[in-house]
Amino acid sequence: MPRSIREARELLRTRRISALELAELALDRSHADRHNAWLHLSDDHARAQARAADERLSTGDAPLLTGIPWACKDIIGTKKIPTTAGSRILEGYIPPYSATVVERLDGQGAVMVGKTNLDEFAMGSSNENSAFGAVKNPWRDDRVPGGSSGGSAVAVAAGEVLFSLGTDTGGSIRQPAALTGVVGMKPTYGRVPRWGVVAFASSLDQVGPFANTVEDVAIVCEAIFGKDPNDATMVTDFPNDDLRSDLDKGVKGMRIGVPKEYFSVKGMEPGVERAVRDAMKVLEGQGAKLEEVSLSLTDHGLAVYYIIQPAEASSNLARYDGIRYGLRVEGPDLLETYRRTRGQGFGPEVKRRMILGTYALSAGYYDAYYVKAQKVRTLIKDEYDRVFEKVDALVTPTSPTVAFPIGAKVNDPLSMYLNDIFTLPVNISGLPGISVPCGLSDGLPVGLQIIANSYQERTMFRVAAAYERATPHHLERPKEKAA
């Protein structure tokens, strides 16, 4: 497999490889996947798209992603191709239309190889909550790949495809990217259409890419960003075709903030801190001015998130009632049919969050939990706004730990939730964030998170690309990939 979209593009353009050959290679590697990264491989569909891509490439009128094999998180709807959201309640569901992001990639001539495994309804940080089995980390079989977009991260890390799409509600792209050693990015809230994506927590969810390099991620962003008349929760008036224009500019003179609270959390592994501190020195060596900043409410982010997110989810997932699609488990009356369908169709983490969210929204508790969380959300957002008056970007660890053992945290939801302590404030505030590989600790990848102000993806990519150029970490791969 070529090492980047850029490299594959050159091979395709000069016809040293055909899109069909590249698709066959991706399909071979994906069928041989031993990490449970896939829920569905769409061989015929991929071959048809590859043949069309070859025709387009031969005319010379082919966008950058033409013929590039990619993987789609199975929470993003794909016309005539099963979409389960990792849940029994949607087993066998076949969408009658594709998500806008999929249509845009189709329009570019990209080749979708299949649908990737995930935590059920994207609820999880380890990919152990999938109804279709846990995903394994290609760096070490006994470790989780992170979640919820674990399959999408692994498909790229294991060299099965050249990029993938995930969704990120509290870190579900950045955290698995960090734990599998690839680049993963969550766009500013409102930049990517969510039409056709299974809704989880609507004020937080965004679609974003995984890839091998910062430039590749930016290429995919240019393809999927931009207003969609079917999505009323989008910003407009921001250009989306210039995201790569600052990649080569370097960080000389840029002001980069280091939030001190991000380094004092309980459970931060020394190896992670070391790798991230080293990365900061690299940026400093490149001419960036690093300064300590304070985000005093960092610790409260988790509490805000674990009220707002389950509350929104409990409302969004009310639609799974067994009437029009999905699983139906019939009882003696309609109410009992609802209860049994949802009791049997949802897995434990989804049920926990439905109950938590319903409780937080219920009469008598709504003000104390939900409204209170929304108010603290305002304060967290204000704090970021103030910090971004002083700095161009923030650098932090993506996750406090490297990939942890499968099974280690399944029965301890709170300790699982703490994985997202550095990523979820970014969703709460609607900001863009990217995780780039910054070395290994105990032989497992560590991620560096770079956060920018809203709509400043270009600045974020600029910092990330400068770091990537200065270090070899993005080239480190699990052993099997070297083959």
Add this chain to the structure above:
Amino acid sequence: MAIDRSVVEKAAGLARIALTPDEVERFTGQLSVVLTAVERLKDVDTEKVSPTASVLPVSNVMREDEIRTGLSRDEALANAPKGGRDGEFFRVQQVLEERP
């Protein structure tokens, strides 16, 4: 805040989720831990703060009011659950009493 089984049972009822006694037991313990952790929000002074429902600075987003084709009847019915389709209709359980 520690909660007891009745809280979990009540919320599960509102959420229309049937739980086994085992699940009620497990979730009661786990959610007590989570609710205790989120209690720290009480320490934040929010007296003069307005709530944020969305970070987006947009409202009343409109699109052109034009006729577009929707799903065909067959497309809409194609994913009906097992036993959930009756010809051109979804089959559902009776919810109204029959007249005497």
